[in-house]
Amino acid sequence: MFDVILKSFDLIAHDYHIEKFGEGLINRTWKITGFKNDNEFILQQINKNVFKTPEHIAQNTNKIDNYLSKRYPDYLFVASLPTVTGDYMVKYTDNEYYRLFPFIKNSITLNTVQTRDEAFEAARQFAKFTNLLAGFNVSNLQYTLSGFHDLSGRFETFKRVVKNAGAERLTEARDTIDQAFGHRDIADVHQSIMHDQLIPLRVVHHDTKISNILFDTDHKGLCVIDLDTVMPGYYISDVGDMMRTYLSPANEEEQDFSLIEVREDFFAAIVEGYLSEMNSNLTEGERELFVYSGKFMIYMQAIRFLTDYLNNDIYYGSSYPGHNLVRARNQFTLLEKYIASEDKFMQMVSATQSQPK
Ligand code: GN1
Ligand code: MG
Numbered sequence: 001m002f003d004v005i006l007k008s009f010d011l012i013a014h015d016y017h018i019e020k021f022g023e024g025l026i027n028r029t030w031k032i033t034g035f036k037n038d039n040e041f042i043l044q045q046i047n048k049n050v051f052k053t054p055e056h057i058a059q060n061t062n063k064i065d066n067y068l069s070k071r072y073p074d075y076l077f078v079a080s081l082p083t084v085t086g087d088y089m090v091k092y093t094d095n096e097y098y099r100l101f102p103f104i105k106n107s108i109t110l111n112t113v114q115t116r117d118e119a120f121e122a123a124r125q126f127a128k129f130t131n132l133l134a135g136f137n138v139s140n141l142q143y144t145l146s147g148f149h150d151l152s153g154r155f156e157t158f159k160r161v162v163k164n165a166g167a168e169r170l171t172e173a174r175d176t177i178d179q180a181f182g183h184r185d186i187a188d189v190h191q192s193i194m195h196d197q198l199i200p201l202r203v204v205h206h207d208t209k210i211s212n213i214l215f216d217t218d219h220k221g222l223c224v225i226d227l228d229t230v231m232p233g234y235y236i237s238d239v240g241d242m243m244r245t246y247l248s249p250a251n252e253e254e255q256d257f258s259l260i261e262v263r264e265d266f267f268a269a270i271v272e273g274y275l276s277e278m279n280s281n282l283t284e285g286e287r288e289l290f291v292y293s294g295k296f297m298i299y300m301q302a303i304r305f306l307t308d309y310l311n312n313d314i315y316y317g318s319s320y321p322g323h324n325l326v327r328a329r330n331q332f333t334l335l336e337k338y339i340a341s342e343d344k345f346m347q348m349v350s351a352t353q354s355q356p357k
Pocket of ligand 2 (some may be wrong): 024226228
């Protein structure tokens with residue numbers, strides 16, 4: 001397989017060392033390193049069960065690349081490389097699509113957020129990306145995944161799945177299902193954001209975990225990567241996913257929930273990093289939702305894992321019995337801890353000054 005795919009990019013597979021790379025749940029990724037030269041690439045297989053129209057990903061990134069390279073030639077945007085026939089992905093079978101990226105020399109990725117500075121740097125990069133694209137017409141972008149961060153829609157799906165789930169998993173998950181219904185007000189707020197158009201649609205990354213930032217070796221942020229889910233959305237998706245994944249030293253896979261913590265100073269770092277680029281651009285309505293964004297993303301991930309558990313793990317897969325139920329409970333633990341700090345977070349955000357444009 002690798003020989004055919006790499007040939008499309010005019011590379012000879014046996015000249016390269018190929019190793020699995022990264023920890024994503026959805027797409028598969030490899031690092032490709034030259035034996036005879038110092039060429040390095042990242043190869044990514046797009047999961048066609050999830051991304052039904054992979055071409056939309058390439059169309060979006062090409063449009064954004066054109067926009068940014070004209071206006072901000074110094075901005076590092078990691079676009080995928082063209083094939084010998086000028087395409088931006090290789091269709092290997094009906095279900096397998098591949099893209100090749102240059103590997104940025106001397107860049108590193110992090111899998112956990114260990115310092116406030118790392119949180120600040122990442123938040124600054126995600127904000128910079130959205131900010132540079134503030135003048136880009138967001139309706140020119142395709143939705144690469146429909147209903148991806150539509151919490152209201154996800155809540156409806158969850159309710160439907162609860163009605164149809166098997167008795168055994170329903171019994172096992174009863175407490176967690178009750179917890180999900182107990183926090184339904186979080187989904188109601190999202191419903192009113194959409195219905196009353198409280199905040200603008202922007203170009204949003206939608207997957208702001210720390211491994212989607214390239215850092216230099218001094219841990220200064222270089223740029224955002226993994227642009228499959230870049231599409232129109234609300235900024236609360238990006239800020240919220242940073243809260244979800246940077247605040248706790250233990251991540252969504254942790255089974256010992258006593259290790260889940262909310263580091264309030266890391267919250268401050270996300271606020272500072274994000275506002276360092278986006279402050280003058282955020283509307284009042286958006287600022288008011290800053291703290292809500294964490295609840296929005298943590299709750300959505302909790303019900304996504306719980307829905308998948310009740311659906312027999314068809315989306316995320318599972319490496320031990322009850323894996324997705326444990327992930328859901330982990331996220332509900334994080335949610336409760338986040339809510340316990342909510343008042344302090346509100347004060348931290350109010351203490352920052354909005355800047356007139
Ligand atoms: C998936 O595969 P990965 O790690 O990039 C998921 C995200 C979830 C995340 C949870 C397309 O992302 O929305 O937050 O798992 N991406 C998709 O780990 O569903
Ligand atoms: Mg991703």
